[in-house]
Amino acid sequence: xxxxxxxxxxxxxxxxxxxxxxxxxxxxxxxxxxxxxxxxxxxxxxxxxxxxxxxxxxxxxxxxxxxxxxxxxxxxxxxxxxxxxxxxxxxxxxxxxxxxxxxxxxxxxxxxx
Amino acid sequence: xxxxxxxxxxxxxxxxxxxxxxxxxxxxxxxxxxxxxxxxxxxxxxxxxxxxxxxxxxxxxxxxxxxxxxxxxxxxxxxxxxxxxxxxxxxxxxxxxxxxxxxxxxxxxxxxxxx
Numbered sequence: 358x359x360x361x362x363x364x365x366x367x368x369x370x371x372x373x374x375x376x377x378x379x380x381x382x383x384x385x386x387x388x389x390x391x392x393x394x395x396x397x398x399x400x401x402x403x404x405x406x407x408x409x410x411x412x413x414x415x416x417x418x419x420x421x422x423x424x425x426x427x428x429x430x431x432x433x434x435x436x437x438x439x440x441x442x443x444x445x446x447x448x449x450x451x452x453x454x455x456x457x458x459x460x461x462x463x464x465x466x467x468x469x470x
Numbered sequence: 471x472x473x474x475x476x477x478x479x480x481x482x483x484x485x486x487x488x489x490x491x492x493x494x495x496x497x498x499x500x501x502x503x504x505x506x507x508x509x510x511x512x513x514x515x516x517x518x519x520x521x522x523x524x525x526x527x528x529x530x531x532x533x534x535x536x537x538x539x540x541x542x543x544x545x546x547x548x549x550x551x552x553x554x555x556x557x558x559x560x561x562x563x564x565x566x567x568x569x570x571x572x573x574x575x576x577x578x579x580x581x582x583x584x585x
Contacts, residue, residue: 389570400474400561400576408570447513455568456526457503457515 359384359450363461371469376435378464380422380448383429388450390431391458392422395445404446407431418442443468472496474577476562482583483552491547491580495564502545503565503574504537508558519545520568531556552584 364379382388389408393401405416412424422433431448445465449458475494483489495502504516516529519539530536534553539545549556559579565572 393576398578400563400578402576403573406570406573449513451570453570455501455518455520457505457518457529458574459515460505460513462512 359388359452359459361448361450361459361461363446363448363464365464366462367465367467369467369469370438372440373437376420376433376438376442376466378433378446378448378466380431380433380461381429382431382448382450384450384452388452390422390424391449391451392416392420392431392433393447393449393460394418395447395463397444401447404433438466438468440468440470442466474562474564474575476560476577476580478580479578480581480583482585485554485584486551488548488550489552489582491549491560491582493545493547493562493564493577495543495545495562496575497543499564499566499575500542501565501568501572502539503563504545504547505561505563506531506558507561507579511558513561516547518568549582552582554584557582557584 360383362381391406392404395401405414407424415421420435447463448461477492503518506514522539534550537547559581561579563574563576565574
């Protein structure tokens, strides 16, 4: 069974600063990994996904994430934060089957002007 | 094109009443997923359909929860004898087919409040 841990329920960064949102997974086999973003009163939108191809994955809105098997991590980064990045971010995993995703608890990203 | 739609957007019900939540997937998507988002539990996967079939119902929280999908399109999630712990946002997602190769597109959710 998969489990996903997101460190930090709230992360605050200044506009223009580096964004780093942490995600660790627990699995007996490398899973498929995803990052989703949720804006207030909206559904989740896929930012990027890792499916065992390149370990550095580039997504939308300037975000990227690196899969590190040795650290069982899939942290999300963006070099320069923008005010519009303020949202809830969810890391998720799948074992590769056809069932649903296992989500972390989420990290609320706050951008300080 | 149209995305995943859910209705109602908000539902307030009294404890003990039954509720039905509806999901309209993206046209042509054969897979449909239900999730629950609550403060205490975060985002939980409930059930998925491939076509009209739900292979595994073990993710449903209790036997008060049921889901069906007809015509390979609209799905309803029914909660009988609602309890306060059922209060949550219920999210629906659809994808072209079931499986991680296919992106899940999420609807805006139905916020259920049980008083």
